[in-house]
Amino acid sequence: MQDSKQIVFTARGLTKTYYMGEVEIPALRGVDLEVHQSEFIVLLGPSGSGKSTLLNILGGLDTPTAGEAWWRDHNLATANEKELTRYRREHVGFVFQFYNLISSLTVRENVALVTDISDNPLKPEEALQLVGLEHRLDHFPSQLSGGEQQRVAIARAIAKRPDVLLCDEPTGALDYQTGKVVLEVIAKINQELGTTAIIITHNASIAGMADRVLRLANGRIVAIEENPHKLSPSELAW
Amino acid sequence: MKALDRKLLRDLGNIKGQAFTIALVVAAGIGAFIGQISTYDSLSWSRQSYYDTAKFAHVFADLKRAPKSVEQQIIELSGVAEVETTVSYDVTLDIPEVAEPVIGRMIGLADSGQPRLNRLFLRQGRLIEPGRGNEVLVSEAFAKARKLKPGDQLAAILNGKREQLHIVGVVLSPEYILATRGGVLPDDRGFGVFWMDRDRLAGAFNMEGAFNHVALRLAPDTQERAVIDELDNLLAPYGALGAHGREDQLSNKILSQEINQQKTMSTVFPTIFLAVAAFLLNVVLSRQVATQRGEIAALKALGYTNTAIGGHYLKLVLLIVLLGIIMGYLLGAFLGYKMTSLYTTFFHFPTLIFRVQPWIPLTAAFISLIAALGGALNTLRGIMQLAPAEAMRPPSPTKYRRMLLERLGMEKLLSPQARMIIRSLERRPFRTLLTSFAIACSVAIIVSGTFWKDAIDFLITVQFTSAERGDAQIVFTDPVSSRARYEIAHLPGVLLTESARAAPVRLRAGHLSYLTAISGLPENAELRRLLDANQRPIVLPPDGLLLTDRLADKLKLKPGDPLQLEVLDGNRIKRDVIVAGVVNDMFGLSAYMDIHALNRLLGEGESISSVAIAVEPSRINDFNMQIKAMPKVATVTYKATALQTFQETSARNILVFTTIVTAFAAAITIGVVYNSVSISLAERAWELASLRVLGFTRHEVSALLLGELAIELLLAIPFGLWLGYLLSLLIVTLTHTETFYIPVIIEPGTYAYAALTTLAAGIVSALIVRHRIDRLDLVGVLKTRE
Numbered sequence A: 001m002q003d004s005k006q007i008v009f010t011a012r013g014l015t016k017t018y019y020m021g022e023v024e025i026p027a028l029r030g031v032d033l034e035v036h037q038s039e040f041i042v043l044l045g046p047s048g049s050g051k052s053t054l055l056n057i058l059g060g061l062d063t064p065t066a067g068e069a070w071w072r073d074h075n076l077a078t079a080n081e082k083e084l085t086r087y088r089r090e091h092v093g094f095v096f097q098f099y100n101l102i103s104s105l106t107v108r109e110n111v112a113l114v115t116d117i118s119d120n121p122l123k124p125e126e127a128l129q130l131v132g133l134e135h136r137l138d139h140f141p142s143q144l145s146g147g148e149q150q151r152v153a154i155a156r157a158i159a160k161r162p163d164v165l166l167c168d169e170p171t172g173a174l175d176y177q178t179g180k181v182v183l184e185v186i187a188k189i190n191q192e193l194g195t196t197a198i199i200i201t202h203n204a205s206i207a208g209m210a211d212r213v214l215r216l217a218n219g220r221i222v223a224i225e226e227n228p229h230k231l232s233p234s235e236l237a238w
Numbered sequence B: 001m002k003a004l005d006r007k008l009l010r011d012l013g014n015i016k017g018q019a020f021t022i023a024l025v026v027a028a029g030i031g032a033f034i035g036q037i038s039t040y041d042s043l044s045w046s047r048q049s050y051y052d053t054a055k056f057a058h059v060f061a062d063l064k065r066a067p068k069s070v071e072q073q074i075i076e077l078s079g080v081a082e083v084e085t086t087v088s089y090d091v092t093l094d095i096p097e098v099a100e101p102v103i104g105r106m107i108g109l110a111d112s113g114q115p116r117l118n119r120l121f122l123r124q125g126r127l128i129e130p131g132r133g134n135e136v137l138v139s140e141a142f143a144k145a146r147k148l149k150p151g152d153q154l155a156a157i158l159n160g161k162r163e164q165l166h167i168v169g170v171v172l173s174p175e176y177i178l179a180t181r182g183g184v185l186p187d188d189r190g191f192g193v194f195w196m197d198r199d200r201l202a203g204a205f206n207m208e209g210a211f212n213h214v215a216l217r218l219a220p221d222t223q224e225r226a227v228i229d230e231l232d233n234l235l236a237p238y239g240a241l242g243a244h245g246r247e248d249q250l251s252n253k254i255l256s257q258e259i260n261q262q263k264t265m266s267t268v269f270p271t272i273f274l275a276v277a278a279f280l281l282n283v284v285l286s287r288q289v290a291t292q293r294g295e296i297a298a299l300k301a302l303g304y305t306n307t308a309i310g311g312h313y314l315k316l317v318l319l320i321v322l323l324g325i326i327m328g329y330l331l332g333a334f335l336g337y338k339m340t341s342l343y344t345t346f347f348h349f350p351t352l353i354f355r356v357q358p359w360i361p362l363t364a365a366f367i368s369l370i371a372a373l374g375g376a377l378n379t380l381r382g383i384m385q386l387a388p389a390e391a392m393r394p395p396s397p398t399k400y401r402r403m404l405l406e407r408l409g410m411e412k413l414l415s416p417q418a419r420m421i422i423r424s425l426e427r428r429p430f431r432t433l434l435t436s437f438a439i440a441c442s443v444a445i446i447v448s449g450t451f452w453k454d455a456i457d458f459l460i461t462v463q464f465t466s467a468e469r470g471d472a473q474i475v476f477t478d479p480v481s482s483r484a485r486y487e488i489a490h491l492p493g494v495l496l497t498e499s500a501r502a503a504p505v506r507l508r509a510g511h512l513s514y515l516t517a518i519s520g521l522p523e524n525a526e527l528r529r530l531l532d533a534n535q536r537p538i539v540l541p542p543d544g545l546l547l548t549d550r551l552a553d554k555l556k557l558k559p560g561d562p563l564q565l566e567v568l569d570g571n572r573i574k575r576d577v578i579v580a581g582v583v584n585d586m587f588g589l590s591a592y593m594d595i596h597a598l599n600r601l602l603g604e605g606e607s608i609s610s611v612a613i614a615v616e617p618s619r620i621n622d623f624n625m626q627i628k629a630m631p632k633v634a635t636v637t638y639k640a641t642a643l644q645t646f647q648e649t650s651a652r653n654i655l656v657f658t659t660i661v662t663a664f665a666a667a668i669t670i671g672v673v674y675n676s677v678s679i680s681l682a683e684r685a686w687e688l689a690s691l692r693v694l695g696f697t698r699h700e701v702s703a704l705l706l707g708e709l710a711i712e713l714l715l716a717i718p719f720g721l722w723l724g725y726l727l728s729l730l731i732v733t734l735t736h737t738e739t740f741y742i743p744v745i746i747e748p749g750t751y752a753y754a755a756l757t758t759l760a761a762g763i764v765s766a767l768i769v770r771h772r773i774d775r776l777d778l779v780g781v782l783k784t785r786e
Helices: A049-058 A083-089 A107-115 A124-130 A144-156 A177-191 A205-211 B003-014 B016-053 B069-075 B139-146 B198-204 B224-239 B250-293 B291-302 B306-347 B357-387 B386-392 B416-427 B429-467 B482-491 B549-555 B595-602 B617-629 B641-691 B700-732 B748-772 B780-786
Strands: A007-021 A023-036 A040-044 A067-071 A094-095 A166-170 A195-202 A212-217 A220-226 B059-067 B080-086 B090-093 B102-109 B121-125 B135-139 B154-157 B161-172 B191-197 B210-218 B472-481 B495-508 B512-521 B545-548 B562-567 B575-581 B589-595 B607-615 B632-639
Touching: A007 A049, A007 B595, A023 A049, A023 A067, A023 A195, A023 A220, A040 A049, A040 A205, A049 A166, A049 A195, A067 B700, A083 A094, A083 B003, A083 B291, A094 A144, A094 B224, A107 A144, A107 B003, A107 B102, A124 A144, A144 A177, A166 A177, A177 A195, A177 A205, A195 B080, B003 B016, B003 B306, B016 B306, B016 B357, B016 B641, B059 B069, B059 B224, B069 B080, B069 B210, B069 B224, B069 B472, B080 B102, B080 B641, B090 B210, B102 B198, B121 B139, B135 B139, B139 B161, B139 B191, B161 B191, B191 B198, B191 B595, B210 B224, B250 B291, B250 B357, B250 B429, B250 B641, B291 B306, B291 B386, B306 B357, B386 B472, B416 B700, B429 B562, B429 B641, B429 B700, B429 B748, B472 B482, B482 B495, B482 B607, B495 B595, B495 B641, B512 B549, B512 B595, B545 B549, B549 B575, B589 B595, B595 B607, B607 B617, B617 B632, B632 B641, B641 B700, B641 B748, B700 B748
Parallel strands: A040 A195, A040 A212, A094 A166, A166 A195, B090 B632, B102 B191, B135 B161, B512 B589, B545 B575
Antiparallel strands: A007 A023, A007 A067, A212 A220, B059 B210, B080 B210, B090 B102, B090 B154, B121 B161, B135 B191, B154 B161, B472 B607, B472 B632, B495 B512, B495 B562, B495 B607, B545 B589, B562 B575
16 A cells, blocks of 8 residues: 555664763663554663653654654754644544553543544544543543553543554553554554554564664664564563 | 533532532631721711711810800801710719719719700600709619619719709710720720709809810811811910810720721731632642643643633632622621620610621622632643643653652651651641641631730739729819818728829820820829839939820921920910930829929929728728718729720620631631642542552551641741730731720730631541541542542
């Protein structure tokens, strides 16, 4: 498909350095990257390899110290806080390791939080149906299991029909079975809605379901693996 | 409803205890503000409308005797709109079942029954009927104090002749709203005002066709000063004591002081309450934000703008403040109404008028919103700065480092729990200090609201025990020879006598002048001692004039300065004298001289105008019988009667005030303590639950939190007591009156009361939170940790 080859993310020499007092901590040391429309990418690497930093910059949560980062024609490296907020609001869906649901809102309301501020969102109920939670609309986060909470977080992320879905360790806090359910949901969104997905994980087995796997170490991309035989999440094992 | 707004309501529900206690503090501030300001406003308005409807005069003058024809000359003065002349005499009364003589001011009413100016308001009974010479009207304050009603009888010594009088009505007069013969407080037991047929009164004092009191109303836009000067010139030949405006009219003067005091109170206390409320909002909001860091970051990641998130937390603040405003408005209106009715009774206004003008609650709401926003501002800035990437990171453990405790090497001496408590306080020194400061404020409020009793007790002790050591004071109708003292000394039961001479004068220094009396006292006076503010006896110089510091300030004089003195009775001589010294006594704007020096100055020989006496208590009735019959004796004032009135009125007003202030201050303490402990509990629930899992008892875990509170309270109370002293000093300075000085005397009992009340409020709020520590859901708390 010609359409699927279209480049959505471009990064050139992306560098990020954190300063903790007098100590400099280089998190990214010159990353070059291109991501295509509807691609499913897995970022693999040990702690401190720079995965989260890369994802945060691509998601408009953080800005690089040096280098370029583009989403289509949006310059993410030079955008100010207001432009980044607008970018996140219109184009990005986030899924966090610890779900980050608002504990005082019900499942439906947590999703409504996003649909309230989006132009052409799914209905909260539709989004929750996609993740298989249509029967738990009025439960509070504390009444859900970890996997269910993560599926709410995914529903919240996709309800705005985002162009990209960014997931930081979405299964990190979940057991094997629940993790698989969550991955299936992400794969389904990627395939059915054509949403570009970038997933951070520690878990190398998940790489089997990706189009491409980027391995990071010490703030650099050390390997890029094309995966011609994508597995469905149910075929994964770890 | 938007999802974010649902979150707002649920968050509010989660902190409802805290929200309510903060709203309570806001309500206390707003309630105090609305209550006090609207009382001030209602009283000013009541006074104004009473003065208008009763045609209260603008200028007043007393004189010896002027023929009625002078009245026409007064009307012709430019700027004078209406004139009322009458006769008025202070006489000794003999009331059945009242042993001691009481002073009555008899005022003549022309035959129409109602005066043109200073009109009477009939409360009970009827006005006097023309030709019924022995009918009288009595002022309500006195009637109440002495339980008199229409139909009662009493006797008065009119110019030496005993007359039987019938009370037919009880009235109010704008001229005697607070009746006093010159004291700084009304004396409703010892001084009554009566109105009777003018001809009859004039006849008794040989004043037919003459008057000795004049009141006038001015045309609009008239210079009062000019009229007073012209009137003084006109009346000088008739023994005038100097005309004065409303400003120096005794009743109006005391009334204005009382009303103005209300105004000061309405600014000092609400300011403190609102400042504390702002502080609480700051603390609660920053804790709310601290616990919701992750959620805020997630909202940002989802694309919510800073404005939307800031607005969300701002709404939380506004809802709490709104609740406070509503409660405060109701509280304020209620308090204002109660205080206004109390004052209306005290002032004897004809009708109770209470209103809350819209600007008052609007101003209160505006001020509290500003205070709340000020409190929230810092936190909102924190929200703006919070990086959205925060949501991706796990929370980091709270930073602790070696602090004072370790540097002093004291940590080994303390148990691990004590170390935890102290480190936790040290880690947030600013919050610890602010919490202590807020509690200290409530201690200070209680001290400054309660010390009045001590101050007034002190004044009473000084005035009625150290200064006035006699039992009564006998005043003659005119100055008499000093031999009169020996006649008094021979009355039954009289142990000691001491004479004095008082001369009404106008003091002039440059363009400044003041009407007062010079008291001539004997050297080494024992029954009427002059004391300075430190209770040291004042030594009278053999010559020259002593002024109280308030009077010296008013006339801009210092020792050694010359001043002109115009005596307003007798020969009306004018003399230049030197200010020999300035003394700081507690009451009045007086001038003192040695009695011999004064008599030399007056050129009258050894004359006296009053005698102070000490009487044997068992023979007081015999003494009263004889003194009532003595001619030349105008009045007898008993110390005990004056003291009783003073205590009755002041005690009641002080009790009401103290109770209100204490309740309000308790609201602050509860608000501060409850919030402080709730926040600590929420912040450390995980840690405390972990300790419970490790085997700590509930008691030990509570001790960790409540230990912090105990230290904050211990810091707060001594500081608060000191702050209370300063606040009292400030209030006394702000409410400073011309006529007397309120000493900042605070007894240990008052300090103890403030400390214990605060402690009690602190303990009650701590117990409520303790209950929550006991119910800490261990599994639940540990599970929610992310």
